[in-house]
Amino acid sequence: MEAATGALSPALRKLGELLAGEYNLEKRVKKGVQSLRTELEMVHAVLREVGKMPLNQLQEPVQIWAGKVRDLSCDMEDAVDDFLVRVGEGSGSKPTDMRSRINKFLKKTTKLFGKGKALHQICDAIKEVQDLAKELVELRKKYELDMFSSTNGATIDPRVLALQKDVGELVGLDRTRDELIKTLICENGSSKEHLKTISIVGVGGLGKTTLTKVVFETIKVQFDCAAFVPVGQNPDIRKFFKDLLYGLDKEKFKDIHNTTRDEKLLMEEISEFLLDKRYLVVIDDIWEEEIWRCINCALCKNKLNSRVITTTRNMSVSEACLSSSDDMIHQMKPLSDEDSQILFNRRIFQSKEKCPEDLQVVSRDILKKCGGVPLAIITIASLLVSNQKIKQKDEWVHVCNSMGRGLTQGGIVKDMKRILSLSYYDLPSHLKPCLLYLSIFPEDSEIERDWLIWRWLAEGFIQCDKEESKCDKEKSRLFEIGESYFNELMNRSLIQPAKTNDEGVVVTCHIHDMVLDLICSLSNEEKFVSMLDNVQWHAPNLQKKFRRLSLHNINAKVQNHQFDSTSLAKVRTFAVFSPVTCDWLPSLSSFQFLRVLDLGNCGSRESSSGISLKYVGNFIHLRYLGLEDADVCKLPMDIGKLQLLQTLDVRDTSIKELPASVIQLRNLICLCVNSEVRLPKGMGNLTSLEVLEQVGLSSSPHIVKELRHLTEVRSRTLSVDCDNMDEDLIDVLIESLGNLHKLQNLRIVYCGRLIDRMCESWVPPPNLRSFVSRGSSYSPSWFSRLPKWINSSLLPHLSRLEIDELQGDDIQIIGMLPALRFLRLRASRVMGTLVVRADAFPSARCCIFRGFPTGPCLFPPGAMPRVQHLVFKVSAPSIASGEVDCGLGHLPSLEHVQVCLERENSSDEETETAKAWLRRAGEAHPKRPTIEIKHNYWQLSC
Incomplete structure (x- = not known):
């Protein structure tokens, strides 16, 4: 019943707004609103208690009553919201005294609320709520209902210990991991081997995907190409094939998702691409044999020792994946008692240390009910911690008792859902709708x-x-x-x-998947989100009224169905996750109370006109307009009417310019465009903007002067073509950037002369966390010398730095930045000798050095103690001769190393010696980091 509770909260807030003095309501209306609010507060208190119980534990009359409250609350909120928004709309958009404008407007429209539709709706709501309150009393008397006879467990403090950091650790599966790796990379004494498939099978929650990901990441560098692609229960096979191609070669197939190729052409392209390559492909979560047979047809059966890993919950699917005697099935098993205890302790105590003596018995009882299923152990453990403190024993006992019999052999899926529901019902009320909202995504x-x-x-x-x-x-x-x-x-x-x-x-x-199944089920029961796909699409669905509607994987066969316009009138969120044809989409004129419209990735790009946004200007309640990668070519000219709009995303669309009325969007917080999009004059009026992405100053040069007014901006990406900017304009831009005191992230691309001018005159904001400058062969982007403002005292919070060019002493200064976690340095030449102190880069996790030869020997023991990912360039002869020491042992946290091995003036023997030396260095390291050796920087994934 959380949807009913959640629906009441905003309704109460809106009624509070109506009672505010500036609205000067008639006494009769004000008294009615006050009476309504009092009734709703009482109902809300009851619903909060009801919401703590699983739906199946509530008696049916209570469910019916709560459902009525939910629907009424939503309708009432719509009515109040509509009135408040229209008052704001009628008051004009120019910045004057708001209270004066509202009062003036209301004086002119005395009868608007007294006799209009809004009053009629709210008066009806008052009567209905009073009737519902009486109905509740009568229900409790008639059926002797006791809604609070059982509870779902202790209230959990919303701020709990972060328990996610060990997700990647394979408790109890390290031996399985090693065996699978050995099987996958074994050559069997033959230089050529047929394609081998390993299928991993087991119920949800056992860790199939986690195990497979670790194996995949460990061995993928040994293959020419590799991809990890999920399938899922209701797959879009065309999208799967595109995802597979993109995973195999992100550069070659970077635009694959914008193509309209059918399944047959995609299968042929995959097979042709894999023909001469040793590949590794993981196909995660296959539900049907037919899907596997379709995918299998696309995989080239070459003799280059290629490997395929599949995961599934279905044994028959796993068996269907086998095509030769070399193929094998690995059946996942629950964790042992000992490994269950280790995982449990890590989640609660952050170590393998034993459970305190007074909690050992109850912990064993809890783990017994978890049945060795990692997902059950993890979610239950999260209930036993509050404010980074272990809960009291009686609360552990309470959670244990709430688990019932735990997981049984015959009903693991059903039991697992029940255990997960404990975590849901233990959420604070404000988090439940946030979690249910996730059911809108595929x-x-x-x-x-x-x-x-x-x-x-x-x-x-x-x-x-x-x-x-x-x-x-x-x-x-x-x-x-x-x-x-x-x-x-x-x-x-x-x-x-x-x-x-x-x-x-x-x-x-x-x-x-199992959490998604749970929240989809709850969301459907509470009419919170309605999700339609090919499987669930039928006539009755199209006639009911929706509050939030999400379309997944809709194919051409069902696109002929049309929605009843009345079913869309109350929709608050409409999201499409399917490339449906533009002429099939329901008419946007049907929506009256839309708050979120997300058409990202929508539109097959087969229509000449694209998606029409003609009616969007009428969505006066709209707060979020997401159009990224949608088949849209222009925004409506009257988009400025959307006075509540907070987020506008038009990236990767065909939109060339924003309408002039955009500058009226005073509540706009987030604006994302492509750098080629022309912005209207007057953008400085958008003083609420906090995020401004991919703004091209060459396409909108007037923005340079207006930036200084956007003082709330904390994240921005600038694309600058300084060849078209005179010196004075560059100075104005630097001055404007200096006025953005809340700026945290700044990314400047194609910045030419600007970046060097910033070296002298720019003063960065004190909270700057990320500074990135990128250039191209046509527009270089580097400092002639390191700016004086790059130092530990002026940039204490800087965690990401990407710059070009440095001299010998520069790396000393950069190495002392206390919060720096990511560093990318590029230089065509290095002046002086690079020397690093033993205490340099104390927080660095990733360091990338491009364009100049270096190596781990640059960093003495003690430097970069936390670096996990290291990229550097080194010459093969220098390693082969022993001139450069590429030992990795003094970098204790290394997990992955990418090396650009320079072969100029080197023999094949020196190259092979250098490769062998680097691999041995990786094997000798305690953490055995993966070593990836390439011969050109463009081949690296950094």
Whole structure:
């Protein structure tokens, strides 16, 4: 019933706004609103208690009542929201005293709220809520309902110990990992071997994907090309083939997702590409034999020792993957009692240390119920920690009792769902809708953190502890709260990290299939999100009313169905994750209360006109407009009417310019465009902007002077063509950048003369965390000398630095930056001798040195103690002769090394000697890092 609770929260806030003094409501209306709010507060208190219980534990009359409250609350919020927005719309857009404008407007429209539709709707809501309150009392009396007879466990503090950092560790699977690696790379004494397939099978939650990823990452460097591609329960086979091609060669197939090739052509392209290559392909989570047979037809059966790994929950699918006597099945087994305890202890105590004596018995009981399933152990462990402190014994006992019988042999999937639901019902009320919202994404999606938070913000899920009026003035504060929501869900193992950047920040996440199954089920029961795909598409679905609608994998056979316009009238989020044809999309005119419109990756690009956004200007409630990679060529001229719009993303579209009315979007926080897109004059009016990405100053030179007004910007990417900028304009740009005191991330590309002028006159903001300058062969981007502002005192928080050119002493200065985690240095020549101190780069995780010969010998013992990824260039003769020591032992944290081996003026023997030496250095290292040797920088993945 969390959807009912969640629906009431914003409704209460909106009623509070109506009671604010500046609206001067009639006494009769104000009294009714106050009465309504009082009733709803009582209902809300009841629903919060109901929401702590699993739906199947509630008696049916209570479920019916709560469902009515949910629907009524949403309708009432729509009515109040519509009134508030239209008041703002009628008051004009020029910046004057807001209170005066509202009062003036209301005086002119005295009867708008007294006799209009809004009053009628809210008066109806008042009567309905009063009736519902009476109905609740009668239900409890009639059926003797006791809604609070059982609870779901202790309330968990929302700030728990971060438990995700050991996700990659294979507790109890290290021997299995080593055996699989040995089997996969074994040559069997033959120089040529047929394609070999290993299929890993087991129920969800046993760690199939985790094991496979570790094996894949360990051995992929030994193959000509490699790809890891998920399939899932309802796959889009065309998208799968495109993902496979892109994974095999990201450069060659960088535009593959924009093509319209059918399955047959894609299969032929895959087979042709793999014909002369030794490849490694992982196909994760196959559900049907037919899908495997289709994929298998595309894989070239060459004799180059290629390997395929599949994972599945179905034994019959696993058996279908075998085509020769060399192929094998590995069946996943639950963890042993000992390994279960190790994983459990790591999740709670961050070590292998034993559980405290007073908790040992209950911990064994909990682990017994987890049945050796890692996902169950991880999620249950997250319930036993609060504020980085271990909970009391009685709370452990409570969690144990809530697990029922635990996992049984015959019903692991059902039991696992029940155990996962404990974590859901133990969430604070503000996190439940945020988690349910994830059901809008297709399975195996890699979800970008920031864009998820922007969506939560648009939906109103992010709540501020301060008064609403003050909170609205601190949009960045809301985003920070959203970041804490994201972190809390991750700490509870309900979402998992997919990619972490070099600064240590999780930038994308994914959802375990079993967690996704749970939240999709809950979301459907509570009518929170409606998801339609080829399997679920049928006539009754198209007639019901939706609140949030997501379309997945819709093929041509079902695109002839049309929505009833009334079913879309109340939709708040409409998202398409399928390349449907433009003429099939439901008419945007059907939407009345849309807050989130995401057409990213939508449109087959087969239509000459593309997606029409004609009616978008009417979406006065819209907060989020996502069009990245959509088949869109222009925005509506009246987009400025969207006074509540917070996020606008038009990257990778055919849009060439933004309409002039964009400058009226005073609440716009995030704007992402391509550098070629022309921006209108007056962009300095968008003073709420915090994120501004890929702005091309050559296409919009007037922006140079207007940047100084965007003082809230904290992240920006500039594309600068200084050949078209005079010296005075460059000075203005540097002055404008100096006015952005909240700037945290700055990326400048194709910056020519600008970058060297910044060396002298720019003063960076104190909180700068990332500085990146990139050039090209046509527009070089380097400092003639290291700027004086690059030092530890002026940039104490700088964690990412990418610059070109340096001299001998520069690396000493850079090495003393205390927070630096990612470093990329490029130089065509190095002046002087590079010398590094033993305490240099204390926080560095990734160091990339391009364009000049160097090696690990540059860094003495003690330097770079935490570096995990190292890229450098070295000549083969210098290693073969012993002139350069490429030993890695003094870099204790190394995990991956990429070497550009320069072969100029070297013999084949020297090259092979150098390769062998580098590989032995990797094998001798305690962590056995992977060693990747290339002969050109462009072959490296950095």
